[in-house]
Amino acid sequence: MNPRHHLDPATIVSHAAGALSPEMAAVVATHLEGCGHCRQAVAQADGIGGALMAQRQGAELPEDRQARLRRAMLERLDSAGAPGRAPDAPKPSSDPDRLPAPLHPYFGTSYRALKWRWMGPGMHFIRTVGPSGGTLLMLRIGPGKRMPVHGHQGSELTQILRGAYDDVLGHFSAGDIADLDAEVEHQPVTTQGTACICVAALDGPLRFPGWLARTLQPVFRV
Structure with missing residues (x-):
């Protein structure tokens, strides 16, 4: 499986931040099982978000910090170079009847x-x-x-x-x-x-x- 249509960067950032609803997160997780490109993007967003939070913690009001962090993460993802090795996917089931x-x-x-x-x-x-x-x-x-x-x-x-x-x-x-x-x-x-x-x-x-x-x-x- 080699997907050609991927998650929007804003969705990746929201997923990395734990901001998606459980229903949206379930569909994202289903996609990530088979998409190394998006797993790598989520891993990058996790790393970028952690670094930015560490840099800016306590510097702004919570609402402003959340919005600024989101914009900064999107900018960093857009400017990131070629992705490295994607995190390993869960081992797919060999049973064709099994749902993700x-x-x-x-x-x-x-x-x-x-x-x-x-x-x-x-x-x-x-x-x-x-x-x-x-x-x-x-x-x-x-x-x-x-x-x-x-x-x-x-x-x-x-x-x-x-x-x-x-x-x-x-x-x-x-x-x-x-x-x-x-x-x-x-x-x-x-x-x-x-x-x-x-x-x-x-x-x-x-x-x-x-x-x-x-x-x-x-x-x-x-």
């Missing part, structure tokens, strides 16, 4: 045991609410299907577990992550041949321009 470990508290351990709910022709989902009140969605979209056009009223992190899809941002396949904000509006279209399974963390409802999707939104609570 960070998702076990929310969805269990097995793909086969997932209890899918019908969402539309060729589309199924599982919705769970995490400890912070954020939404985690597992989606299984059949090959060659078009999702409704939608935007986001908050942030969305979507990790591709199996299969692939295309949208205005490019081609996303197993191991890739889509790190989206409220500025993005897109329509994922799954590739032919196999269903696409992904997990998404949302900190706000989706925004649908189409009347049918808006009508059904309260039913599926997304």
Whole structure:
């Protein structure tokens, strides 16, 4: 697995600082299991954040210090040279039926045991609410299907577990992550041949321009 779509630097900084919700952190941790590039970036953010905290501790008000540290970490990450060796990933399971470990508290351990709910022709989902009140969605979209056009009223992190899809941002396949904000509006279209399974963390409802999707939104609570 060699992901081509990675976490946004701001998400990396938030994850390193422990500032993400548990639901967002679970999706990030799932991505980090298979992405050496992002594991290295998180390790750099950990090191940079620790050094900056040591330098600035007690020098500013807490709110100002937090904002300044965040900006400084992002600047240091942007200006960092070629990454070194990424921290080792957890040893992947040899069982193709086993879900990634960070998702076990929310969805269990097995793909086969997932209890899918019908969402539309060729589309199924599982919705769970995490400890912070954020939404985690597992989606299984059949090959060659078009999702409704939608935007986001908050942030969305979507990790591709199996299969692939295309949208205005490019081609996303197993191991890739889509790190989206409220500025993005897109329509994922799954590739032919196999269903696409992904997990998404949302900190706000989706925004649908189409009347049918808006009508059904309260039913599926997304």
